[in-house]
Amino acid sequence: MNDRLLKTLKGITNGHARASQADLLAYSYDGTPGFQAMPDAVVSPGSAEEVSEIVRFCRSEGIPIVPRGSGTNLSAGTTPTAGGVVLLFNRMNQILEIDEENLTVTVQPGVITKDLIDAVEMRGLFYPPDPSSMKISTIGGNISENSGGLRGLKYGVTKDYVLGLEAVMPDGSVIKTGGKLAKDVAGYDLTKLLTGAEGTLGVITEATLKLIPMPSSKKTMLAQFAAMDQAAEAVSAIIANRIIPATLEFMDRATIRAVEDFAKVGLPLEAEAILLIEQDGAEAAVNDEMQLMKEICEKQGAFSVELAKTAEEANNLMTARRSALSALARLKPTTILEDATVPRSKVAEMVEAITKIAVKHQVTICTFGHAGDGNLHPTCITDARITEEMHRVEAAFEEIFKEAIRLGGTITGEHGVGEMKAPYLEWKLGASGINVMKLIKQSLDPDNIMNPNKIFGKSEKKRVVVGK
Numbered sequence: 001m002n003d004r005l006l007k008t009l010k011g012i013t014n015g016h017a018r019a020s021q022a023d024l025l026a027y028s029y030d031g032t033p034g035f036q037a038m039p040d041a042v043v044s045p046g047s048a049e050e051v052s053e054i055v056r057f058c059r060s061e062g063i064p065i066v067p068r069g070s071g072t073n074l075s076a077g078t079t080p081t082a083g084g085v086v087l088l089f090n091r092m093n094q095i096l097e098i099d100e101e102n103l104t105v106t107v108q109p110g111v112i113t114k115d116l117i118d119a120v121e122m123r124g125l126f127y128p129p130d131p132s133s134m135k136i137s138t139i140g141g142n143i144s145e146n147s148g149g150l151r152g153l154k155y156g157v158t159k160d161y162v163l164g165l166e167a168v169m170p171d172g173s174v175i176k177t178g179g180k181l182a183k184d185v186a187g188y189d190l191t192k193l194l195t196g197a198e199g200t201l202g203v204i205t206e207a208t209l210k211l212i213p214m215p216s217s218k219k220t221m222l223a224q225f226a227a228m229d230q231a232a233e234a235v236s237a238i239i240a241n242r243i244i245p246a247t248l249e250f251m252d253r254a255t256i257r258a259v260e261d262f263a264k265v266g267l268p269l270e271a272e273a274i275l276l277i278e279q280d281g282a283e284a285a286v287n288d289e290m291q292l293m294k295e296i297c298e299k300q301g302a303f304s305v306e307l308a309k310t311a312e313e314a315n316n317l318m319t320a321r322r323s324a325l326s327a328l329a330r331l332k333p334t335t336i337l338e339d340a341t342v343p344r345s346k347v348a349e350m351v352e353a354i355t356k357i358a359v360k361h362q363v364t365i366c367t368f369g370h371a372g373d374g375n376l377h378p379t380c381i382t383d384a385r386i387t388e389e390m391h392r393v394e395a396a397f398e399e400i401f402k403e404a405i406r407l408g409g410t411i412t413g414e415h416g417v418g419e420m421k422a423p424y425l426e427w428k429l430g431a432s433g434i435n436v437m438k439l440i441k442q443s444l445d446p447d448n449i450m451n452p453n454k455i456f457g458k459s460e461k462k463r464v465v466v467g468k
């Protein structure tokens with residue numbers, strides 16, 4: 001970036017623009033292994049007005065803009081593939097208002113998810129979306145990926161809590177969508193359009209989110225199985241028995257071992273699979289449903305089903321589950337986590353298919369995830385430096401995506417398409433589905449400056465390129 005451009009960006013942001021080699025390198029990649037591209041500048045605006053000025057300036061100069069929260073996305077959603085400006089929200093990280101009458105919270109995009117959850121909890125309120133990355137991810141990133149989490153089964157995902165947005169559009173105009181209203185059908189639902197748009201349609205500068213009352217009680221249970229299919233069948237049986245637990249998480253043997261080695265919370269090393277089950281609500285109902293789920297798990301072959309005895313024990317179990325990716329990442333140089341998703345009733349079939357595909361391609365795939373949502377995270381531990389192995393990894397994931405689609409599922413349940421899964425999007429949507437999305441993108445962002453090459457990117461398979 002030449003001096004004139006950098007000077008203009010500094011002028012707009014009161015000096016908060018930089019372009020040292022260290023800065024550019026630090027923002028050239030995100031949480032996705034194997035994807036990297038250098039930006040030209042890193043800019044931290046302090047307000048929607050500054051964002052608007054930056055967008056107008058970049059558009060006039062043809063400079064791409066990549067909005068970035070904490071970069072924890074796992075789909076190469078923030079790689080600056082065409083260079084340009086990485087937009088950070090570290091100066092826009094305030095909780096602006098908790099409205100206890102309307103049960104809403106209004107925040108800037110840079111607020112860390114867990115900080116928001118903790119702040120409303122202190123008022124007896126509950127913001128359910130809880131990606132495992134919640135201690136680092138931002139609300140802007142959560143909204144733009146429409147993130148899920150461990151409570152998705154009962155409480156839904158981020159989109160179910162976004163009531164209104166303020167956003168800077170690719171022409172620099174500032175729009176407000178929705179608001180504190182429980183009902184609002186005035187025109188197209190632009191709130192939903194921007195939610196999950198992966199930063200390709202505009203920059204979110206403020207969000208009003210729905211809160212609900214904090215459930216009065218919560219219980220956590222660990223069920224251990226000697227066979228993976230028993231655990232998967234238990235998931236289907238719980239739902240079929242009309243119980244919707246707050247959390248219904250699954251881990252296979254390899255994940256259990258890695259997590260226990262990392263978190264040391266006493267996970268059972270002898271189990272082939274575990275289910276981590278949580279229910280919340282009125283105490284009597286929670287007790288009844290936990291008892292029923294215990295019986296269902298035992299009927300499906302669980303050799304042990306134990307309730308957590310203390311809140312600390314329950315918390316440790318959930319923290320252990322949230323650390324699955326970090327634990328697996330210690331095993332080999334490269335960890336590739338995917339999120340193929342199937343209808344809940346197909347979890348058992350999908351888990352079996354993943355196992356067979358891993359054996360066929362001779363790759364190591366550990367599986368865990370939000371089993372109650374059918375959202376599995378087959379995670380390959382590998383080494384990107386070995387090209388031949390990376391070809392096998394890519395082939396295995398291709399088969400996993402195809403199998404998920406065959407079972408009525410999708411290529412991504414919560415991590416988004418980004419740059420990484422763009423080659424596979426057509427498998428899910430077909431050419432006409434992609435065409436409708438492209439028409440929306442082209443009409444809102446004709447110069448393609450907002451996070452280019454994401455969702456409908458070039459169709460090269462970077463994971464293999466990295467191994468070269």
Ligand SMILES: Cc1cc2nc3c(=O)[nH]c(=O)nc-3n(C[C@H](O)[C@H](O)[C@H](O)COP(=O)(O)OP(=O)(O)OC[C@H]3O[C@@H](n4cnc5c(N)ncnc54)[C@H](O)[C@@H]3O)c2cc1C
Nearest residue numbers: 069070071072073077132133138140141142144148199204
């Ligand atoms: C250990 C780990 C566990 C995870 N667990 C989960 C999980 O349980 N559930 C889940 O859904 N995901 C999970 N993720 C993925 C990731 O954390 C989520 O996608 C998260 O929402 C990304 O937030 P972020 O702030 O890091 O956003 P980033 O990664 O920085 O950005 C994500 C996307 O949002 C866009 N964006 C960011 N801010 C804005 C803005 N203000 N305006 C417009 N666009 C913007 C970016 O351009 C990009 O497309 C996990 C990741 C890790 C590393």
